[in-house]
Amino acid sequence: MSNNTDSIDIDYLAYLARLELSDAEKEKFKNQIGNILGHFKELQEINTDGIEALAHPFPSYNVWAEDEIQQGFTPEEALMNAPEKKDNELVVPQVVE
Amino acid sequence: MDKTASDIIFKSCGELEKLLDSKQISSVELLNIFIKRAKETDDRVGAFLTFYEKEALADAEASDKRRAKGEKLSALDGIPVSIKDIISEKGKQLTCASRILKDYVSPYNGTVIEKLKSAGAVLWGRLNMDEFAMGSSTETSAFKKTYNPWNLAKTPGGSSGGSAASVAAGQTPLSLGTDTGGSIRQPASHCGITGLKPTYGLVSRYGLAAFASSLDQIGPFGRSVRDCAVLLKAIAGHDFRDSTSYKVNIPDYAKDLDALPASKTFKIGIPKEYFAEGLSQEIREAVEKAIQFYKKKGCVIQTISLEKVSLAVPTYYIIAPAEASSNLARYDGIRYTHRSKKATNAIDVFAKSRSEGFGDEVKRRIILGTYVLNSGYYDAFYLKAQRVRSLIRAEFMKAFESVDVILTPTVPNVAFNVGEKSSDPLAMYLEDLYTISVNLAGLPGMSLPCGFTKDKLPIGMQLIGKPYEESALLQCAHFFEREHDFHRQHPTL
Numbered sequence: 001m002s003n004n005t006d007s008i009d010i011d012y013l014a015y016l017a018r019l020e021l022s023d024a025e026k027e028k029f030k031n032q033i034g035n036i037l038g039h040f041k042e043l044q045e046i047n048t049d050g051i052e053a054l055a056h057p058f059p060s061y062n063v064w065a066e067d068e069i070q071q072g073f074t075p076e077e078a079l080m081n082a083p084e085k086k087d088n089e090l091v092v093p094q095v096v097e
Numbered sequence: 098m099d100k101t102a103s104d105i106i107f108k109s110c111g112e113l114e115k116l117l118d119s120k121q122i123s124s125v126e127l128l129n130i131f132i133k134r135a136k137e138t139d140d141r142v143g144a145f146l147t148f149y150e151k152e153a154l155a156d157a158e159a160s161d162k163r164r165a166k167g168e169k170l171s172a173l174d175g176i177p178v179s180i181k182d183i184i185s186e187k188g189k190q191l192t193c194a195s196r197i198l199k200d201y202v203s204p205y206n207g208t209v210i211e212k213l214k215s216a217g218a219v220l221w222g223r224l225n226m227d228e229f230a231m232g233s234s235t236e237t238s239a240f241k242k243t244y245n246p247w248n249l250a251k252t253p254g255g256s257s258g259g260s261a262a263s264v265a266a267g268q269t270p271l272s273l274g275t276d277t278g279g280s281i282r283q284p285a286s287h288c289g290i291t292g293l294k295p296t297y298g299l300v301s302r303y304g305l306a307a308f309a310s311s312l313d314q315i316g317p318f319g320r321s322v323r324d325c326a327v328l329l330k331a332i333a334g335h336d337f338r339d340s341t342s343y344k345v346n347i348p349d350y351a352k353d354l355d356a357l358p359a360s361k362t363f364k365i366g367i368p369k370e371y372f373a374e375g376l377s378q379e380i381r382e383a384v385e386k387a388i389q390f391y392k393k394k395g396c397v398i399q400t401i402s403l404e405k406v407s408l409a410v411p412t413y414y415i416i417a418p419a420e421a422s423s424n425l426a427r428y429d430g431i432r433y434t435h436r437s438k439k440a441t442n443a444i445d446v447f448a449k450s451r452s453e454g455f456g457d458e459v460k461r462r463i464i465l466g467t468y469v470l471n472s473g474y475y476d477a478f479y480l481k482a483q484r485v486r487s488l489i490r491a492e493f494m495k496a497f498e499s500v501d502v503i504l505t506p507t508v509p510n511v512a513f514n515v516g517e518k519s520s521d522p523l524a525m526y527l528e529d530l531y532t533i534s535v536n537l538a539g540l541p542g543m544s545l546p547c548g549f550t551k552d553k554l555p556i557g558m559q560l561i562g563k564p565y566e567e568s569a570l571l572q573c574a575h576f577f578e579r580e581h582d583f584h585r586q587h588p589t590l
Contacts, residue, residue: 008468017422017467018429018447019460032522033465039523040411044477046485053483054490056311056341057297057539058564063340077204081433092431095443 005034102130106267107587109321110176110328111351113270117164117175124157124164124175128219131177135222135268138590143243144253144263146182146223149189153177153221160217172327172351174217179269181260182223183230184315185304186210193306194228194238197434197454207304208339209273209315209332216331222269224259228456229425230275230308232256233283233528236519237458244515245287246588247554251512254284257318261288264318266590271328272318277309278413279507279532281316282544286507286557289546291574291584292318293325296564297539298343300329301336309420310341312413312536321584322545322574326350329567345565353568354575362395363573366500368403371531377510383548383556384506387577391504394576401496401503405489409534412489414526415469415482416537421459422466428454461522490538497563502573505531507544507557531559541567545574546583555583 010030014021021029075088084091105113105127116122132150139145160175180186183193185203187210192198206214213220227237235243235258243258245251246266253262257274261284264272274281276294285292294316305315317328330350336342367388372381392398430436430450437449455463469478496503509530518525535542541562548556562570578584 007474010464013464013467013471014448016471017463018426018444018451019455019463020448020452021460025460029461029464032461033468036414036465036523036526037468040415040478043408043411043415043481043485046408046481046488048481048484048488051484051487053480054487055483057490057537058343060298060341060343065337073204080204081201083430083434083436090432093440093442093446 005030008034102134105130106134107320108270110173110270110319110324113176114172118169124160124219125154127175128153128157128177128221131269132221135263138266138268141244141249141590142246142262142266142268143241144224144259144266144268145179146192146194146225146240146259147190148222150221153219156219160219163217170215170217171331173213173331176218176271177221177269178213178218178328179222179224179260179263179272180210180220181226181257181272181274183226183275183306184209184273185306186220190223191306192240193230194226194240195454195456195459196239197428197451199239199435201433205304208301208336210304212332212334218331222263224263224272226259227256228459229306229421230256230277230280231421231458231462233279233525234513234515234518235259236515237456239456242515245512246590247289248512248552250514251554252287252515254287254512256280257284260318261285261290261292264288264290264320265588267587270320271324273315273332274318275305275313275315276536277312278417278536279529281318282507282532282542282557282559283529285318285544287512287555289555289557289583289586290318290320291322291325291543291545292316293329293543293567294535294541295329295333295567296541298341299333299345299541299565299567301334301339301342303336303338307424309417310424311420312417322571322578323351323354325543326354326571343565348568350568350571354571357572357575361572361576362397363391363502363576364397364399364500365391365573366399366401366496366503368401368406368503368505370403370406371505375509376506379550380506380508380511380556384558387547387558388504390577390580399500401500403492403496403534405485405492406530406534408485409489409537410526410530412482412485412537413529413533414465415478416486418462418466419470419479420466422463422470425459425463458522486537489534493538493540501563501569503561505559505561507531507559511550511554511556535561540564541570543570543574545578547577547581548583549586
């Protein structure tokens with residue numbers, strides 16, 4: 001089973017996924033994912049010319065909602081699991097300098 | 098009637114309904130029996146993350162009052178049902194077995210919960226699972242392991258391991274699980290009970306914490322085919338809040354079963370690729386015996402070919418992690434999850450919170466999903482997998498032109514030891530070989546018990562049906578079950 005880890009830029013992927021990984025974790029995941037992807041090489045050999053991609057097994061088209069006001073959350077309900085809140089607002093770390 | 102607990106805890110929900118209707122037992126008494134059983138056995142089984150005793154007893158009392166007034170709501174009125182900790186119940190935890198949601202309390206009920214409450218079901222516990230439904234053994238739960246009631250050294254399967262184990266152990270008569278790649282059917286098989294994954298879109302996903310949105314479905318676990326039919330009827334149906342939910346008439350599945358004529362037979366397809374090497378000999382023998390039963394009773398048995406099954410694992414393990422990497426982006430440390438105390442700026446708060454909150458399997462799948470969706474690799478992996486998915490579904494639909502139901506083993510191997518596969522992700526993924534393609538094709542599938550190994554481990558067989566034809570699927574399963582008693586066996590704990 002080939003282990004093609006060359007194409008796996010683990011630092012970049014971790015950044016995209018907003019995950020912070022230790023060096024040991026980076027090495028481990030890189031190898032495991034390389035192993036998994038190597039196993040999937042047979043997929044490349046399948047002829048899929050002219051075959052449409054299937055995103056959903058039974059697609060529904062044009063699913064509309066009526067333009068009617070529906071019951072929503074109160075601010076208290078919406079914030080009930082907030083790590084930090086003040087005056088019905090979510091408190092977050094500083095974003096803008 | 099014998100009201101001893103040991104007699105009650107392994108009864109089907111139909112039998113429990115009769116006891117309640119004939120006033121031989123009250124819903125409160127019934128619930129207390131199951132609570133006691135759970136408390137006595139869960140130190141060893143580990144199925145539950147938490148109970149909600151007080152609320153549940155209040156619901157049971159309300160059910161008894163309704164019954165006394167002749168106002169029974171449904172077949173499920175007063176029947177205890179436990180819920181996989183991935184479906185939103187207002188005021189209750191929703192951890193998804195993850196540290197990132199360990200303190201989360203749901204502000205709303207998912208649609209299936211609303212429906213069960215309207216039916217009068219008594220919802221009383223939150224069940225253990227693999228973290229974010231990613232796994233086949235319930236070992237990736239951040240909080241505890243669940244053990245197979247038939248052999249406590251073994252896993253119950255996963256990701257709905259708690260849901261399956263609790264029914265198998267007689268802790269609850271019914272439970273809800275979810276199935277994205279086999280997570281209802283595989284644990285049902287390992288735990289010797291019945292579990293069903295509905296056609297994609299039959300059951301609303303509103304309130305289900307999403308793992309892979311084009312594959313996830315909520316489904317029932319029960320002690321019999323009929324139990325699953327009753328629970329499925331209660332939760333199925335179009336929901337405007339889930340835009341992937343399908344507008345289709347929901348028959349009374351249990352009534353269809355009760356009315357199944359003795360003379361009705363089925364055309365059953367047996368895909369030869371599911372009986373190739375890699376399948377355990379004991380499973381092969383049990384399933385082949387079941388096929389002989391169907392044949393003897395007048396069913397037409399037809400060998401079919403589903404050769405794309407070899408592509409199911411790579412196709413799934415590209416599509417599901419890709420969708421998961423998108424769905425799990427919402428667990429960001431900002432609005433409702435664990436937030437790292439070590440974060441000092443915006444990027445940090447995401448990365449640190451997520452890294453502290455997610456376990457290894459979740460991280461691995463997010464990274465894998467991010468990789469295959471990455472520009473440069475998108476065409477080669479994700480788009481390719483979606484095209485192969487088309488081919489897989491087309492192959493099933495072609496087979497259904499000549500058969501009503503497809504019969505396969507549920508899993509290639511019986512329940513494995515805790516720790517045996519947890520360090521080899523690929524070996525774990527291959528456990529899903531027979532179940533995965535059913536999710537890719539969006540078809541209904543179920544597992545029912547059809548034998549035991551010489552070590553008394555349960556063996557299940559899988560039945561796969563045509564889209565939205567759960568009635569025929571359940572009937573075909575019932576046809577087998579009514580002349581066997583594998584489903585009446587239970588472990589000694």
